[in-house]
Structure formats: C-alpha cells, structure tokens
Amino acid sequence: MAVAEQHKTTTTGKYLIVYVCLLALAGIQFVIAYQNIDADQMFVRMLIVACVEALLAVLIFMHLWAESRGFVIFVAVFTIFVLLAMQYGWTDSFRMEHGGAPYSNYSK
Amino acid sequence: MSQANLTMHGPAAMVAGRPFSMPTKKLAMWLFIIADTMTFAACLVAYGFLRVGTPNWPRPFHSITNVAVMTFILLTSSLTMMFGVQSAESGDKAGAFRWTMITAALGIVFAMLHIREWMGLIDEGMTLFKNPWGTGLFGASFFSITGLHLTHVTCGVIALIAVGLRYKGGRYNSDDLEILGLYWHFVDLVWMFVVPLVYLLNLSR
Numbered sequence: 001m002a003v004a005e006q007h008k009t010t011t012t013g014k015y016l017i018v019y020v021c022l023l024a025l026a027g028i029q030f031v032i033a034y035q036n037i038d039a040d041q042m043f044v045r046m047l048i049v050a051c052v053e054a055l056l057a058v059l060i061f062m063h064l065w066a067e068s069r070g071f072v073i074f075v076a077v078f079t080i081f082v083l084l085a086m087q088y089g090w091t092d093s094f095r096m097e098h099g100g101a102p103y104s105n106y107s108k
Numbered sequence: 109m110s111q112a113n114l115t116m117h118g119p120a121a122m123v124a125g126r127p128f129s130m131p132t133k134k135l136a137m138w139l140f141i142i143a144d145t146m147t148f149a150a151c152l153v154a155y156g157f158l159r160v161g162t163p164n165w166p167r168p169f170h171s172i173t174n175v176a177v178m179t180f181i182l183l184t185s186s187l188t189m190m191f192g193v194q195s196a197e198s199g200d201k202a203g204a205f206r207w208t209m210i211t212a213a214l215g216i217v218f219a220m221l222h223i224r225e226w227m228g229l230i231d232e233g234m235t236l237f238k239n240p241w242g243t244g245l246f247g248a249s250f251f252s253i254t255g256l257h258l259t260h261v262t263c264g265v266i267a268l269i270a271v272g273l274r275y276k277g278g279r280y281n282s283d284d285l286e287i288l289g290l291y292w293h294f295v296d297l298v299w300m301f302v303v304p305l306v307y308l309l310n311l312s313r
Contacts, residue, residue, distance in 0.1 A: 015187060026303070046304035061293045
C-alpha cells in the first residue's frame, strides 16, 4: 500500500512538472507574438515551441512513452510521413503571393 | 497454424492476437487520433496556404487576454483529466468521478469563452464570407478551424459526462476513462497549434 501511495505521489509530481512546462511553453508563444521580428521567423519559432508542447503532451500525458516500441514507431512514422507529405502545397502558395489565393478578393 | 497458436488458449491467446499488445478500444482511439491529426493538419496547412498566398491578410486581434485564459483553462483541464485517470487506476472511484466532472466543467467554460469571442467578432461585422479588415477568406478559415476544434471540445464534454456517469455506475472501468483521457489530451494538443497560427500570428500591430 505504501509503495502504491509513493508511486501515486511520484506520478502526480511528474504530471505537475509537465503541466508547468506546458504553461511556460504556452507563455513563450505569447512572448514571441510580441517580438519585433518578421512573420516567417515568428511562425517558425512558434511552431517549434508548439511541437515541443505536443511532444510533451503525447509522451507523458498520453502515455505514449509507456507503450510498446513497435506502436511508438508506428505512430511516429505514420504521422510524420503524412504531415511531411502535406507540405507539398507551400511552394504553390508562394507563387500566389502577387495574385492572391483563389477567392481572396471574394466578398459576399 | 503455428505450434504456439495451437497450444495457447483463453485470455493468453487473445492477448497474443492483439496488435501491439494493446486493448482493442485503446488502439481504436489511437487510430482515431491519428486520423483526426490528419484532419486538423490539413485544415491548418490549408489555412497557412491561404494566409501566405493572400496579400494584406487581416490582423484583427487586439488583445490576447481571452485566448490566454482559454489556453490556461484547457491545459488545466488536461491536468485534471490526468488526476481523474490516476484516481481511477488507484481504485478511488469518487475521486475519479470528481476529477472527470471538473474536467468537463473546465471544457464547458472553455466553450463558453470561445463562443463569447465568436460573438464579439460577429458583432464587429465578421461573417464566413466577409469582414471589415480585408479578404473574406479570413472569416471562412477562422470559423472553420476554431469551429472544428470547438466541436471536438463539445463532443469531449458530452463524452466526459457520459463516461463519468457510467464509470460511477460501475458499467465502465478505469481503462475507459484512460481512453477518454487520450481524446481529451489530443484536443488540448491541437489547441497548442491553433493558438499561434490562428490567433498570435494575427495580432494587430
């Protein structure tokens, strides 16, 4: 019983630390928003912070770290592959910088 | 059929047949989360595509107070969900139910703040197809992404209440709460990407 109680206290402490880290990282995103840098740099910095937040949440809060190695690899490979495949569209969006995206001038 | 399959019977055979040695319901939830990740990622990439491809994208947000409070509430709800699952695993049924209901209450507060923010923007003249600040695409993309997230929060709150009550009644166990917790953390995780991309990059300067 004492062992179980000690384990519960340890995991509670771990969750609290992760929670504080997530709050701090979210705070960093808000600080970045007020920095005097161009939008591209701001976007990259915020995305990096968001990825760190997501990694913490997935590994600790969603217990992915405790799952079998095969499952972790499955989730990582599957997700990263599709997310990377979605990036094909960016080059086209840069091409449209002058003319605007389809329907960008549409207003009802 | 292999010798191992022939000699294995009962629960042992069932566990051996499970992919990744994981309960079926949990695996189903993970597969749903992976699929939903693709949905949100597609929406956010499409949003980024429109934003980069549209000159003079509107920056209508003057204050970050509301979105900061919403972020704080959602992150806190993830922590309370963890406590709920932890209580359930240690056999504290009353505690697990209490934490689950606290999580649901935080979800409701988040949804109310979200709707209040929408109302404020609608009062300023923003609709799906037009807004006073520029391209009409802004309203469409903003309401689509935040609306999809709000739908997930609303469904999560309903699920939290339903599963919490069934857990209290003895029909569900701690595994069910843990699986629901996965969904709730995912909703929280998505918000971490929505906030910078949709709100913080569109602060007025």
